[in-house]
Amino acid sequence: MSLLPALPVLVPLSAAALSFAAWKRLAVQQAIGVAGTGGLLAAGVALLAKTAGGAVLVLPVGGWPARFGIALAADTLSAIMVLLAGLMGLAVAVYALADVDRPRKAFGFYPFLHLMLAGVAGSFVTADMFNMYVWFEVMLLGSFVLLALGGERDQMAGAMKYVTLNLIGSALFLSAAGVLYAVTKTLNMGEVSTRLALIAGHHPHLVLALGALFLTSFAIKAGLFPFTFWLPASYATPPVAVSAVFAGLLTKVGVYALLRTFTVVFPVMERNFRILLLLAGITMVLGVLGAVSRFEIRKILSFHIISQIGYMVAALGLSISPDPEIRRLALAGAVFYIAHHIVVKTNLFLVGGVIRRLTGSFDLKRTGGLAKSAPWLAVLFLIPALSLAGVPPLSGFWAKLMVIRAGLSAGEWLLVAAAIAAGLLTLISMVKIWNEAFWKPAPSPAPHPRPGRGTLLAMTAPIAVLALVTVLIGLWPQPLLDVAGRAADQLLDPAGWAKAVAGDLR
């Protein structure tokens, strides 16, 4: 039996253990930091290579068959997510070499980064509802320490909001898992899927309520309206490397859980999906309005995360359509959107960090002149910024196009209008950053001391690589479209997936 589905968990866990063992030696921790996240990326690539053909890799942990033990399962969607988690982990690990200061590194930036990545990747490969809860907690634990790293006052305030709301989400998740077990007598997602389909025939309301419970807990993790306020409060306070990996990955774990649960695990639930569409529309507009009104780079970017979550969830909501063409387009659009967004969002935060290094501030009123003093950075900012706004030919254009086309075909005019308006406002707020940080002349006080060459290189290299990924997806979208389509096919075949995951148990 292949070990492959366990690697996304084992690699970061081992890296975390080794980093803790090398507690006093920062150089060793940094080396493990880069090697461990690189290993996760490699595991993601290997998984994608194995699953891109449509296979579902299943690993019964400890050799226990499905009902008695926990199974790990990786399909194309899991593989894409693990790959992205590895890529973001690696980018941030390299960036942090120069950006995270010594005391914070000594406090455990790297080991807790690995721990958090283990939680993230574990959520992507698990095929057990309770086990997913455990990985959520591992992720929460690592992220809490990262968020509080350095322990400044506003950081603590943000961390408390983050933890409180996430604990409420976890409590809901745990209760939902408990009820699910009581109803289906199993936690293996595949078996749950087959049994819920039967139960839905007799007790539709029970299944609907259970679905709503899961939906709420995942919506909190994803930052969907009305559970959005914690996100800008907490993401804007920690070091940029931390914000960047949070922005890229954490809310997307919530979106992934929604995507996984409401395609292959739960039977189709019209009413819950209606709510999902409504919430997604509000989230899009509310998030972008928040962003337009801010003047602090990290706050603007945090509000955009919320807005973008709206697009992904909208795509999931559109997959309710009776027309199989639209369903496939919507789900493939959701996967494409997630992939595009993770890369772009992490990158924008990283660029924000460089802006602060060069000008001394995140506050747009105090920045300026970068187009002249750092033209390379201007290019590196424009690529993810325009992609976020959906300007062709960058990756965001295809992502938005797919979601909007699915919306048009499904006749959801209001949602489409909201999506287009949110896209326009995104462009406006990106232009605002461009004007204030790059275009306008530098403010009068003496320029901030320029960081050394090595520092700038370590900070810019990951940005350049991620920007390159964005451009490549934009100019050559077919490979990602194919893979996203295959992921959507798997999500649209609950019976096949359930059979693979639950083994020959019936």
Added chain:
Amino acid sequence: MSSVILRTATRLLLPLLLVFSAFILLRGHNEPGGGFIGGLLSAGALSAYALAWGPAEARRVLRVDPRTLLGAGLLCVCAAAFAGIAAGREVLTGLWAPFEVPGLGKVSTVLLFDLGVHLGVVGATLSILFNLGED
């Protein structure tokens, strides 16, 4: 807090709860219990101690940095995971030692895994609580 009652009580309760937590850890093999809940018990005992005597004193009683405990716990978990692979079986497959340890009975990599969870929970909970308490 400098309540005499709390201080006396936590001092007496700490060793009791730690022993109980070890009992819960071992009991968890076949009955309700296990590393996670045992770890929470230990962490609870030590945080009650920290509440009464202050985090610095609790750190002194603990002797090791909580993050070291977390690291040791993760190492145990990884070792248990890789032991299964090394034996040519699935990840995390339980392997039993061919001999019995007096007082414990048969030991296995399952116990090692649970011990890892125990240490991990204690380490993680305390490193968060101590830091919050010291600010």
